[in-house]
Amino acid sequence: MGNSNTAAGIPVRTKTVSLAGQEGKVKFGKELRERFLIDPEYHNLNHGSFGTIPRAIQTKLREYQDRAEAQPDPFIRYEYPKLLDESRAAVAKVLRAPVETVVFVSNATMGVNTVLRNMVWDPDGKDEILYFDTLYGGCGKTVDYIVESSYGRASSRCIPLVYPCEDADVISAFHSAVAASLAADKRPRICVFDVVSSLPGVCFPCAAVTAACKAAGVLSLIDGAQGIGMVAIDLAATDPDFFVSNCHKWLHVPRGCAVFYVPLRNQPLMRSTVPTSHGFVPAETAGLGKRMNPLPPSSKSAFVNAFEFVGTLDNAPYLCVKDSIQWREEVLGGEERILAYQLDLARKGGARAARILGTKILENGAGTLTGSAMVNVALPLAVGADPGAVEGGEEKRDEDAAALPVVPFAEAEAVTNWILETLMGEHKTFLALFVYRGRWWARFSAQVYLDVDDFEWGAETLKSVCERVAKGEYSAA
Structure with a gap:
């Protein structure tokens, strides 16, 4: 019998799925990465923007393309x-x-x-x-x-x-x-x-x-x-x-x-x-x-x-x-197993990343915001108030941002670009960054080829880059 459940506010019917006891199915995490086309030196923590495909699906893609070209x-x-x-x-x-x-x-x-x-x-x-x-x-x-x-x-x-x-x-x-x-x-x-x-x-x-x-x-x-x-x-x-x-x-x-x-x-x-x-x-x-x-x-x-x-x-x-649906069923164990792993990793990985950064994840009292494979982790950097804010419509700033190093509002865009370029150029990774309620956040994506170690690595990397921002290094670029 299935349980009545709600994921992302959408009614679904699911069975109770345990992450343990999946004999005969591939192990999620780093061991699965070789089945994808990801550069071994690249940390793909932003699956949510463009996705990526397994090698087996690339083979099918080219098969269809070849058939179209042949006749x-x-x-x-x-x-x-x-x-x-x-x-x-x-x-x-x-x-x-x-x-x-x-x-x-x-x-x-x-x-x-x-x-x-x-x-x-x-x-x-x-x-x-x-x-x-x-x-x-x-x-x-x-x-x-x-x-x-x-x-x-x-x-x-x-x-x-x-x-x-x-x-x-x-x-x-x-x-x-x-x-x-x-x-x-x-x-x-x-x-x-x-x-x-x-x-x-x-x-x-x-x-x-x-x-x-x-x-x-x-x-x-x-x-x-x-x-x-x-x-x-x-x-x-x-x-x-x-x-x-x-x-x-x-x-x-x-x-x-x-x-x-x-x-x-x-x-x-x-x-x-x-x-x-x-x-x-x-x-x-x-x-x-x-x-x-x-x-x-x-x-x-x-x-x-x-x-x-x-x-x-x-x-x-x-x-x-x-x-792709067949591959996910036969190789990864099906949609329920995949979704369960991604959700578990997003929550555990997000919590670990926030601990390393000394910040928090974006979550409400009911815990419904983190019901997917993405999690938002606050960075230890604040943005100054917008001097152009309409009177009476001032920003509703995150109260925890008050004690953080502050980047002037006019320099926020330049800092975001500097962080992204540094992540890509020096660390071979990318994370979706955004400013919300007066502070920076990073959006992590959980995928079957990642594990908690990847979230920890991402958080340590962000921490060091944020420390460089606080010292003003971005202004010398």
Whole structure:
């Protein structure tokens, strides 16, 4: 029997999995690193940005590419759609979604663009796009572009959060934003939010926000850029209006590949892919003639058919999805074992790193922020107050930052770049760094080829680099 569980705010059904007693399965950690393409001298502590793939999947990738080159037309026109359906079926099973609701796009940003660019905004100018201030920058700029290009038909409303907050605070902030939108005589149409936010890398209560959207009559668009392969996802239970998740980050799929889910009820809203291609079906009322389609006839739904071919691209990564899922099952022991190891490592490794740095991890009272494979560790460096802050809207600074060495606000960007260049140039590693509430944080990614020793090494390295910053060494660069 399975236990009822919630990961990243998404209802899932899991079995109780122990990290011990995994006879016959590979051992996670350093011993697994040789199965990946990582440079032996490089410490890959930032898997969350671009991911990486096993050697076995690189072999499959090149196999598909070779087949496409050997017989381009037979493969691309006839074999590729069948292989693509196999990957769709495999990923649908992982997401607990009907296969007819999932297709592939190049990345999560493309999925968000596809949804927002297909929205039809009311001429009365009252429609609003809601989003939380932790939204990924590329998606935030997509919102900005949609507002700009709608010529007054759509506007946006940012929902501020101050971490570490509780999940209930997130829901309350959403309700407040909806109320404020209505009070301003606006119409909240759609809300964009995460599974796991990027910076800071924290779990977001997306299932609860999805439910709140339903209750408020607002469409839900989940940006799961950090999602599949990192946390357990049950789309049947969560039932969002739109969901996209990068497969090339945590599912060990080559770049770029993301699964795009649209339930049957909303597929008519997705009139076109981005860009528009052969699968587009003009409305009968448009009175347009039928255009020649050079692709083989298909009996698939208009939605699935549209996303099957979107211009000429190297779509071999899409075909690798089923192979990656199979590799994770047969070699790594399956999704539950992988997720359990990553979560355990993130929590233990994050705690160890914070101890070495003499700081803390970003966590709330309920412990829900660290429910994924990423953890945010504070650095022993503070940033001076922003002199340009609007009066009455001063920063909510981390109270623990008061006793730390302070870098002037005007030099914060230069310091971040100096730290990153030093990490890459002298230590052959990279960590996502960000300034939040007046201090620096580092986002660590836990992966099956890492262990606690890697987190300790990363923390010791950061400690020495921060000490150099405190001495002003960055200013001499």
